[in-house]
Amino acid sequence: MEFPSEVPRLETPHLILRGPAETDAPGILAIFGDPGTMRYWSRPPMQTLDEAKSRLERVLRVFQSREAVPWILERRDTGELVGTCDLFRLDSQNLRCECGYSLASSAWGRGWMRHALGTAIAWGFAHLPLERIEADTDPRNTASIRLLKRLGFRLEGTLRERWRVAGEVSDSAMYGLLRREWGAQNCSAE
Numbered sequence: 001m002e003f004p005s006e007v008p009r010l011e012t013p014h015l016i017l018r019g020p021a022e023t024d025a026p027g028i029l030a031i032f033g034d035p036g037t038m039r040y041w042s043r044p045p046m047q048t049l050d051e052a053k054s055r056l057e058r059v060l061r062v063f064q065s066r067e068a069v070p071w072i073l074e075r076r077d078t079g080e081l082v083g084t085c086d087l088f089r090l091d092s093q094n095l096r097c098e099c100g101y102s103l104a105s106s107a108w109g110r111g112w113m114r115h116a117l118g119t120a121i122a123w124g125f126a127h128l129p130l131e132r133i134e135a136d137t138d139p140r141n142t143a144s145i146r147l148l149k150r151l152g153f154r155l156e157g158t159l160r161e162r163w164r165v166a167g168e169v170s171d172s173a174m175y176g177l178l179r180r181e182w183g184a185q186n187c188s189a190e
Contacts, residue, residue: 003066003128010071010123012115017071017085019063020056024072027081028052036105040138040170042163059086066090069124073103073116082107085116087124087133096132097124108143118151121182131179138163139173153177 007019029052031037038045046052062068068088075082083103090097099121103113124130135153137144153175162172 004069007063007069007071008123008127010119011076012112012119014076014110014112015082015116016074016076017116017119018074020059020070020072020084022053022056024081025049025052025056027072028055028084031081031083031102031104034105037102040141040144041102042165044166062088068097069120069128071116071120073112075107083113083116085113085120087120087128090128090130092129094132095129096134097128097130098134098136099124100135114147114150117147121151121177125179125182133177135175135177136172137175138170140170145173145175148175148177151177152181154181 008017009019010017026049029046029049032052032055033046035045046055059068059070063070067090068086069090070086070088071084072081073083073085074080081104084101086100087097088100099117101113101117121133124133133153135144135148137148139145139158154177156174156176159172159174161169163170
């Protein structure tokens with residue numbers, strides 16, 4: 001398996017997963033600046049376009065260093081940027097990575113992230129030397145937990161008082177998915 005030279009373009013029934021571009025900064029700000037979307041993140045909402053540009057630069061740099069595969073989620077019908085999905089902290093020695101995802105509040109409740117994250121996971125297990133994918137979510141984020149469980153992730157523990165964001169303390173629920181569980185449960189983006 002070889003790390004891709006470009007972020008692979010993937011598709012679901014409603015979304016295109018593509019590599020990020022500098023022109024995505026306004027869409028990134030719209031998503032990561034929304035207090036509802038950022039409610040359970042480990043950082044406060046973005047305030048400026050410069051923050052969005054910095055995030056994009058960082059994401060592209062991390063991809064070039066082979067530490068992550070970042071996708072922008074774009075609606076197939078309108079081309080609107082509605083989210084992000086990443087496999088990051090790629091650890092080739094321990095054959096694992098983490099996954100992260102965000103979805104614009106306007107796109108919630110449609111099942112799109114299940115398809116997007118499922119597609120990214122399927123690609124990761126097929127094309128990267130991975131035996132394990134991890135996810136860190138706020139235990140209060142019931143939608144995220146439901147998504148992870150539907151994709152076959154299992155709760156492995158809770159890290160108490162792990163994050164402090166804008167004066168609020170929160171825990172981390174740690175989930176894991178093994179390659180053999182993915183295949184055994186026939187989890188897919190379908």
